[in-house]
Amino acid sequence: MSGKRVLLIVGGGVAAFKALELARLLRKRGVAVRPLLTRAGSQFVTPLSLSALCEDKVYQDLFSLIDEAGMGHIELSRSADLLVVVPATADLMAKAAAGLADDLASTTLLATDKPVLMAPAMNVRMWTHPATLRNLARLKADGVRFVGPTEGAMACGEFGEGRLAEPEAIVDAVVDLLGQGASPQPRPLEGRRVLVTAGPTREAIDPVRYLTNQSSGKQGYAIAGALARIGAEVTLVSGPTALAAPLGVRRVDVLSARDMQAACEAALPVDAAVLVAAVADWRPEHVAERKLKKAQGGAPEPIRLVETPDILAGLSAPSPRRPRLVVGFAAETQDVEANACAKLERKGCDWLLANDVSTPGVFGGEDNTVLLVTRQGVEAWPPGSKSAIAEHLAARIAEALA
Structure with a gap:
């Protein structure tokens, strides 16, 4: 500059x-x-x-x-x-x-x-x-x-x-x-609407505790920004992060998986949905009205967990409002390719990007390594910054929607 x-x-x-x-x-x-x-x-x-x-x-x-x-x-x-x-x-x-x-x-x-x-x-x-x-x-x-x-x-x-x-x-x-x-940038997604989710969700246990994960939201925010730069009208549904919304992106802040599901449904119809958020798989069945106190000399009361809404499967299901392209993400710690392929079939999405989050520096870091899984096969993308991966994905989405 x-x-x-x-x-x-x-x-x-x-x-x-x-x-x-x-x-x-x-x-x-x-x-x-x-x-x-x-x-x-x-x-x-x-x-x-x-x-x-x-x-x-x-x-x-x-x-x-x-x-x-x-x-x-x-x-x-x-x-x-x-x-x-x-x-x-x-x-x-x-x-x-x-x-x-x-x-x-x-x-x-x-x-x-x-x-x-x-x-x-x-x-x-x-x-x-x-x-x-x-x-x-x-x-x-x-x-x-x-x-x-x-x-x-x-x-x-x-x-x-x-x-x-x-x-x-x-x-x-x-x-x-x-x-x-x-250098004016081409805007092949001009007039297209895209939904992006990013960050973690928080599932309350009591008024002061919650279940969550280590997602920083950086990859999702980078993707939202990259899509906006090539003309897309982007709605970013974000769990709690320390990040600022990219230029030209409309951000909707949410906390829980149910909040995120409602915000995603409210954003429809869209041409594409890119679901990067690390949504909690479970939530406590009951949320305590008051802070749970530590028992004196005894074990804590067990917390019964129930499944959270499956946002990716819900948006991928056939319906008049299904986005033309649905892209999911899979954060894996082992058997990345096999688990990603299985998830693609199970969820019904069109593409799935998978990464190994056991690699030091992926959570909260600036770099990433991903596999793009489609029904045509698996592509191993070269390691790069999250911004570079976002630009690559945005270009592929523009090609798919052209």
Whole structure:
């Protein structure tokens, strides 16, 4: 990213403080960051802190005698490779959608001929208001790209969609867009809808304990991002992870296998489903209402387990809403090929990717080695990064759906 330039427009909102971390991370990647601070944004972050982290002057005033002597807003709007708005408030989105230009930020957005990335942040009711949804649709039609918002607790005390995407996710989106500017990527999945599941599930034992596994979600998130980059409209149904949603991916957060099953069914119809999640096979038959206490000098009460929903078999079963292509995953510790072939037949999916999770570094690591099992045979893919495997799989899915 060395030599790339970003104009960072900081809007007014509690989430503005994350723009400081974003600037630090971008500078760490070698991206030059020029900051533009709105009047509302200056109520949450100071020009001094923003300037120090961006290592550049902060621009604020449309009518600055010094900056505007040389048509500063025009130079700002065109000197960067990408304009990034963090946080993109409802007000900034409305101004940009309507083509208003009454301050430096809105004037710069109107005057630019460069790509624009917005990271929205606002109260959930503001985000779901018809006016905001109209503005969102208008901006997307105008070519503006978005990262987030995500779902979670907000500073106002409410819970829902409207939280600013984490700085790491915004960095990933910036890097993706700057890379696309250098070499536009084909989008063979344009207009296709794809469902991806990722991460573990948690099956509650009592209010504080649960059954789960070591899945990090990295492979599933990489696949979701790779599919989105070649044009797919991706819904990512994710169990608990520490990862940020890839650019252009709609994430639905779930906890249990039953939650994941419901979210997958709600995402239908789709052209393809890629079920990467490590879904727990069993759950406690009964969940204790209170924390189970350790018995004094005795053995714990046995926990009766029952099977969780078989999401892969359910989506693979013949039905009017069955995806055209269903891809499953198999995490094995022995007899990988034999177990994967048996699972393909048992589940009824079209393809199955299998890996040996007993190999050190697969869980939580960056690399993977997989077998692609189909009814035509078994392919051993060369070892590689999870990102490389994701790109390879996305390309194969595009071929299958063509």
